[in-house]
Amino acid sequence: MPVPAEALTALGNVLGGRLSRSGPDLDQHGRSETWFPKALPDAVAYPETVDEVAAIARICAAHGCPLTAWGAGTSLEGHALAIKGGICVDFTRMNRVLKINPEDMDAVVQPGVTREALNVELRATGLFFPVDPGANATLGGMASTRASGTTAVRYGTMRDNVLALQVVLADGRVIRTGTRARKSSAGYDLTGLFVGAEGTLGLITELTVRLQGQPEAISAAVCAFDAIGPAVDTVIQTIQLGIPMARIEFVDEATAAAVNAYAGARFPVKPHLMVEFHGSASGVAEQAEAFGEIVADNGGAGFEWSARPEDRTALWTMRHNAYYACLASRPGATALVTDLCVPISKLAQAVEETRADIARSHIPGPILGHVGDGNFHAILLVDPDNPVELAEAKRLAHRMTERALRLGGTISGEHGIGMGKLGHMAAEHGPAWDVMGEIKRALDPLGLMNPGKMIRQE
Amino acid sequence: MPVPAEALTALGNVLGGRLSRSGPDLDQHGRSETWFPKALPDAVAYPETVDEVAAIARICAAHGCPLTAWGAGTSLEGHALAIKGGICVDFTRMNRVLKINPEDMDAVVQPGVTREALNVELRATGLFFPVDPGANATLGGMASTRASGTTAVRYGTMRDNVLALQVVLADGRVIRTGTRARKSSAGYDLTGLFVGAEGTLGLITELTVRLQGQPEAISAAVCAFDAIGPAVDTVIQTIQLGIPMARIEFVDEATAAAVNAYAGARFPVKPHLMVEFHGSASGVAEQAEAFGEIVADNGGAGFEWSARPEDRTALWTMRHNAYYACLASRPGATALVTDLCVPISKLAQAVEETRADIARSHIPGPILGHVGDGNFHAILLVDPDNPVELAEAKRLAHRMTERALRLGGTISGEHGIGMGKLGHMAAEHGPAWDVMGEIKRALDPLGLMNPGKMIRQE
Structure with missing residues (x-):
């Protein structure tokens, strides 16, 4: 559904030149890192304040217009693709570190701050932000996909390193979840609910994250x-x-x-x-x-x-x-990256079975992973213009998700669901997936927040 | 509202002699550890299987009958008091350790297993379950209140140590959340949502918990x-x-x-x-x-x-x-136990202000706490039959919650909300409290799960 002209006018009144409909802008925000087809938003919004984000949400709610958040565009499952069109909310202008509290070892940041930028700002403090998914992702994006990476075995994932959030809800309400206290048992863990929700329940506009001391x-x-x-x-x-x-x-x-x-x-x-x-x-x-x-x-x-x-x-x-390096090992290839995570006692079996499966196919698939967590990836290298190869890669990936579940694990250790894993959610969660849908409908009754993702599609 | 006779008949058909309406049983399940007035359930159910719990939930849903879970009864905020009557679901007969996976350092347990019982079973494995709130609480209760205690500074709270749950929902559906994998980014963190929900969203019927190696x-x-x-x-x-x-x-x-x-x-x-x-x-x-x-x-x-x-x-x-020891220091006294948690840089100020406040009152209030987390308790010792003292203790406790929030902390570090903190939820969460209510209504539209707790009361 195209965005109504009145919505664009109202958004333009809020954002001025920071609402873009230029071809290159739409194109840049319509691509992902991996194999998903292009999906262009109708416009890209570049808010600078939480009030602007709230105004965007209200206008979109009033006009039934989808809203999809954009951080650095480094996610691997097509999370940020506006597959139902609508407004792409690009957070790159909300990129300030608002407060560093060295004594409490936490920092308050806007969602567009990248992990590397935060660590540069932290250099003088003797502290660092440990979560490291490889890509220089934004903290808003990392929270939304519950990212982790090489250091999770010691320092945990984004689930463990986000203390508090400010979130704009689908109707434009602004809420704060959590506090700077290290723990709390005061109510439902809304911080934990928005971390990993992939922008389907609200837009993260501020994060309070834990920091670690630089080791001696x-x-x-x-x-x-x-x-x-x-x-x-x-x-x-x-x-x-x-x-x-x-x-x-x-x-x-x-x-x-x-x-x-x-x-x-x-x-x-x-x-x-x-x-x-x-x-x-x-x-x-x-x-x-x-x-x-x-x-x-x-x-x-x-x-x-x-x-x-x-x-x-x-x-x-x-x-x-x-x-x-894996991508370059097959020139012109694109990657379908799998992301199993299993109990560690099943890791050798999971890797061996996966290698055997890949060896029987004709697709290269180097394997690497965060083995301390039981998490590994096969980088399935396919010719993006060859539907047979893509189908074969999807078949291998499907078998890997079945394997993960059979061995007591999960279909996604750290990359999230996005578009790539939606078809496997029922297998992992059974009726619990319906509960996710019930929560989604409670917080986003119009279904406008990153539609087409995370929950069962009607 | 009294439980209809048809509901009791139906429950009796499921549970036989394990549905109790005996005076001593109701009385035992109508009391808490601290100062809250007695509140008796209409009956106590002692299920032995998840199917029985699901049947109880279905019968209660059909008859509009409240359901409140009971573990060891050691919570400090009156969580398990059936203040709207109905059925108290006592989990003490679901007290088996179902599986220990030493290689993966996890265990699958029923909710009525106490932490001490689990650690006895673990002795031969070289592993232990680290969360230690002091009381020998059940793991179901500890999960429901997001308990922590002395070891949280190193090993985290129940939020960090529950990998997966089996939960019976208000309508009797049985779901599984999470897996035995150490991390996941597959969907909303339902495990984290039920941990700390105090039985207001569902009844926990199985937990998979993380274990730690006994230190050398x-x-x-x-x-x-x-x-x-x-x-x-x-x-x-x-x-x-x-x-x-x-x-x-x-x-x-x-x-x-x-x-x-x-x-x-x-x-x-x-x-x-x-x-x-x-x-x-x-x-x-x-x-x-x-x-x-x-x-x-x-x-x-x-x-x-x-x-x-x-x-x-x-x-x-x-x-x-x-x-x-504090309780015994004032014979005949009961305790109103506070539970602030603040950023650690504010801890000295929070403790000093609290001590000054208590010194100006005429109520003894020893202070102790888990200072690595910024969490401390004042044990306000009051004569339970003296309404003036109780009012003064509540005034002190109210000032402490205001202090926690002013200093960037939370009204409850580890004891939860129950009855005692409900009046402070709006101050801590603002409009985020409404979001908790929206989630509650989505999962428990009839409002039968531990009613009168956690969310804003109409």
Whole structure:
């Protein structure tokens, strides 16, 4: 449904030149990072204040016009695509860090602040914001998709790191959820409800996030294994011994090869673990030693520690670029990225079954993941113009979601539902998915907030 | 409204002798731990299966009959009182540990399992369930009130330690929320919504909880300070240095005196910190040393470490009994227990203002709390038959909630809302309280789940 002219006039009165209908603007906001077809909004709004966001919501409610939020556009499941048209609310002009409270180790930020920008602002404080999904996403987007990444094994996901929110509801009401207190049992956890709601219940206009102290010492290492089983066993044993890993990442042979080609690295073409410890100098050394013993017990090789910042930066830059390295390993390809998360005892089985499945297809699918959480991704590389390949990738992805559920896990560890996982929600949640729909209808009775996402479509 | 005879007949058909209308049973389920007046249910149901709970919900829905859950009856805000009558659903017969998954460090339990019973079952595994509110509450009750306690500074609250739930909804539908995966971004966080909902959205019939590895080494200590400020500064500095405390508790002079009288202890009548570290032997020793230096810098005295289990047990038994010691310090008194939680930078101010307020009243009010979380309690000791004292205690408690909100905190850190805090919900949440009501009406349109609690009363 096109946006009525009166709605555009009313929005223009609020936003002036910050309501855009230019072709390039619509096009930029109609694309996603992955394989989803283009879906253009009718207009892009660039609000600068919560009052403007509330006015946008009221106008959209009055005219039955859909509203979809946009952060950095880095989500992988097409969350920000305005598939029913309407207004794309781009939060990039609400990008200020409003308050840093060093003593309380929290910060109040606008939703358009990126995680890297926040960490730059925090440099002088000795604090940092730990959640690191790889992409330089906005905090509003990260909250909305319940993002996590390499550090979740130590510092948790966005669920654990958002203390409070300001949210504009579908009818334009502005609410605050949570406080700066570290815990609360005062009422329903609305903060937790909006985190991960993918903009389907309201628009996040302010976040209070937890910060962490920069560790006194950091040490990182990478090591190779002959097979996936021993690598995963190393992780399980490390967790069970209570050794506090700050990151523990897995990459398979194909990913190692892709990284070698992309970044001139010289990893053996084998499964690898990349690990990092945070703590005191002696604590980190002790953890490194204990971990080294577990690695040796499991036949790991090439194990070498480094506490030098430049080595660590090189390691994690490489890990962060692994997605792009995989993409580059098949020129012209686009990625269908899967995102299983299973109980860790089932991780080796889940990875092995997935690899066998991919090997039987003719699509390349390097595997990497946040193994401390039981979470991994297959990067299925397909020719976007080849419907047969896309269908095959979807079939593999479908089998992976079935596998995740069969093994007691979830269809999405950290990427969210968006468009890509909607078809699997019933399988994971059963009648609980209806409850999500009931909550959605209670808070957004007109169905205007990011329509077509998250809940069962009528 | 009395329960219709047809409803009792139908419930009797389901439960047989496990539907009780005996006077002592109603009386036992009509009382709370604290100052709330008796409120008797019309009958007490003792289900043994989720199907029986679902049948109870369906019968109650058909007859417009209220349903209130009962765990161990240890909550402090009158949560489990059936103030509108109806059926009290006592979960004590659903008290089995269904599955322990040592490799994944989780357990599946029925809601009537107490935390101590779970930890007894876990002994042989090297794992433990860390959330410790003091009372031997049931896990269903702890989840419903989003309980925490002394270990939350390290291991989090029930919000952080419940992975998945089975819930019976108001209409008898049975849903499952969450999985055994450590994280998920698949849909609204329904687990987080039911945790802390105090039985107003559904009845929890099964929980999957996270477990922790028994630390290799534990060390504990207690030390005295001349004033509250330096004690709190010690905590802030310890957190900022990233020293991972497993517990850090504060008790004031009055509490120290009460504990001396109750348990024959010999604490100086001064503010104290009680602290515990979990980790490797050398890690714990290093943490103890670093903490000792901070204590010394802040003028703390009597600082002595012990890694002997019997000393630690004595220390924490004393801390757990502090509430009863305070109660015993005024024979015949009942307690109105407050539960502020503020950003830690405001903790000293919050405690000092509260002490000054209590000193100006004529009610004893020892203060103790989980200072690593910014959470503390004043135990206001009143003669239950003296309405003037009760009114004065309520006035003090009201000022404390105002203080918590003024300082950026919450009216309840861990005890929940129940009956005692309902009048403060509007002040904390503003229009977000209405959103809670909208969710409540969506999931419980007849308003039968623990009615009179949590949401704005019409």
